[in-house]
Amino acid sequence: MAKPFRSEQLNDLFNDTTPFALIDIREPGEFNTSHIPGSSLIPRRRLEFDLHSAVPHAGSLIVLCDDDGRRVSQAVATIEAMGFDNVGWLDGGINRWVSLDYPTEWGVNVPSKDFGEKVEVVHHVPEIDAIELRSRMDRGEKMVILDTRTPEEYRRFCIPGGRSVPGGELALRITDITADLDPDTTVVVNCAGRTRSIIGTRVLQRMGLDREVVGLKNGTSGWVLAGYELESGATRDRLPNVSDAGRAAAEAYADRCAAEDGVRFLDIAGLDAMANRSVTESMYFIDVRTSEEYDRGRIPGFRWFPGGQCVQRSDDVAVVKNAPLVFCCDGRARAALTASWFRQLGHQEVYALNGGTRAWAAAGRPLESGMSIAALNDGSIAGGTESELLAEARRSVPAVSARALDENRPDVIIFVDTSQEFARGHVAGSRWVPRGWLEWQITDHVRSNDASIVVTCVDGRQSLLAAATLRQIGYSNTRVLAGGVTSWQAARLPVEEGLSGINRTPSDVVFSGPDRNYADMQNYLRWETALGEKYAAD
Structure with missing residues (x-):
């Protein structure tokens, strides 16, 4: 049976060694604006998909939180139905936590970003800014630019001429990457902002690479803010094979780090x-x-x-x-x-x-x-099988094909994925009703429980779960678009783009990289840098 946790009790958990998970079930935009330090984000719409890997044992203590406690009750029911039996929620939500003067922070993946800034300050990790890097490139100086983000991020945009070497591969591959380079060739490490660049540069700094190694200050964001163009669609993402010498160097380094770090x-x-x-x-x-x-x-x-x-x-x-x-x-x-x-x-x-x-x-x-x-x-x-809740929804919710929906429109079509996905393309006339707020916002769009409703999303999975919820709370004439908007587009039916019909300002999405406007980039980078100030003071 789920139970409430007072703010004082939650604070005590943070000061104890008891294994527990504090999961914030709001949307990323809300989480980014303010959250409890030490919480992990799993939006309510992602619980059925992400919780089993996030909390591997069903008996682990899970405390859920939102802003004021309204959405938590629905989330508790979901995860108990998934088999988790040691569940609680933060009584009064984050609002009450704040009213009692407990701390909050903003941003995403803050522990790692804070740690990255600490590493830079404590170990004096060398860096180069975009203007100096561009000047050195224009002068034809010898350098290799290593992009430590994921290959997918790299292909979308990168520093011109950079090659993809994800951060976890750096130590293993660097011997072979630099084997044929002149000794005076500089290694430049970059990411989208700061953390992965700092960590990657520190890896090579600590490894004792026998050449200049620098991190690109503020990564691709700093490059854009300096007025330079990024390269899109790069294909320099093939990693070199690992030689015996490269593996031996990496393992010797790893053994040393393991011994020093415990x-x-x-x-x-x-x-x-x-x-x-x-x-x-x-x-x-x-x-x-x-x-x-x-x-x-x-x-x-x-x-x-x-x-x-x-x-x-x-x-x-x-x-x-x-x-x-x-x-x-x-x-x-x-x-x-x-x-x-x-x-x-x-x-x-x-x-x-x-x-x-x-x-x-x-x-x-x-x-x-x-x-x-x-x-x-x-x-x-x-374990190779569809989650039980999704499978049950698939059995219980009637589906309609894209062609059938186009020929026979219901009273209301709703879209339950994110506002960003809604803007990319939806069935014309759809209303955006985010799944995290489904029970509260559906009445804004559907006046009668007898109304015919078709629920849509990108691929047909979120819509299945949302449709099952609507049927459970009395909207019996609810169906789902089989395969979601993906199937609608595959049938070559027209989609509508943009945030049409949205009356509330979306707060569910956090933009990153060049998707941010210039002011957001500046503020984000300043926030990240400021995380390291306390370590500089020490």
Whole structure:
């Protein structure tokens, strides 16, 4: 039975060693504006898809919060239906927390960003600003620009001439990247803003690379603010093969970091023991290799989260506080280095599997393969089967095809994904009713319980769950567009774009990178830099 937690009780949890998760179920825009330090964001519309991987054991303590307590009641019912049985909510929400003078913060992935600024200040991580970098490029100075973001981010836009080397791959690949470069070639590390650039530069600084290494101050955002154009559609994302010398250098470095930072190594028997513990407590088993390696063969039970993103999004990786983490790769370098960052972030029980997938296979254990990253890491599929709540919704909610909907329009068509996705394209005449506010906002658009309603979203999954909710609360003539707007577009039916018909200012989306306007970029970068001021004072 779910129970309320007073603000004082929640504050006590933060000062204890009890494993627990504080999950904010509001939308990213709301979370970005203000949230409780130490909370993790899983919007209500994502609970059925993300919660099982975020909280691996159903008996772990989960405390939910929103602004005033209205949405929490619906979220509690959802996660109890998912099998979680140790659930609470913050009584009075964040509003009451603030009224009692407990702290809040703004931004997303704040623990990692704060840590990045600390690393820069404490270790004097060298950097170069965009104007100086451009001047050196114009002078024809020797340099290689390494973009430590995900390959998807890199392909969308990058510093002209840069190549993609995700942060978790830097130490493993850098020996081979620089093997044929002149000794006076500078290595420039960049990301979209600051954190991944700082962390990547620090990796090479600590490794003792025998050449100049600098981070690009403020990343691609700083490049844009300096008045320069980004390159779009770059294809320089093929990683070099790892030579014996490159692997040896990376593993020697990883061993040193593990020893200095307190990372513990596991053998296969030790991993078995950790798997036995996971029957009674939440534990995180994370594979930090590339997506291609993970797809080819992985240890059963390991979730994919590439090493650089693990550090960038540590509060998304380890949602349950005080829970153990086990990292693996194909040897030990990438796993141990990611584990060392988590130790520096303050996590107490952190392990690396010595030998990784190779040791597992050598022990005669089978590797899994053949299922896509998206299927394994989107909670719509858990253990290879569709989540029970989504499957039940699929059985209980009538579906209508795109052609049938076009020929026979209902009284109301609603779209329940984000405002950004609504603006990209929706069935003409649709009303935006975000799933997180469904029960409260549906009456603004539907006057009678007998009205015919068709629920839509991007791909047909959020709409299934939303339609099931509407039928449960009395809107019996509710159907869903099979396959969502994706199927509508596949049928070559016209879509409407923009925020047509939206009366409330959306607060659900956080823009990043060049999607921000100039003022937002400036304020964001200043906020990030300011996080390090307390460390400079120390």
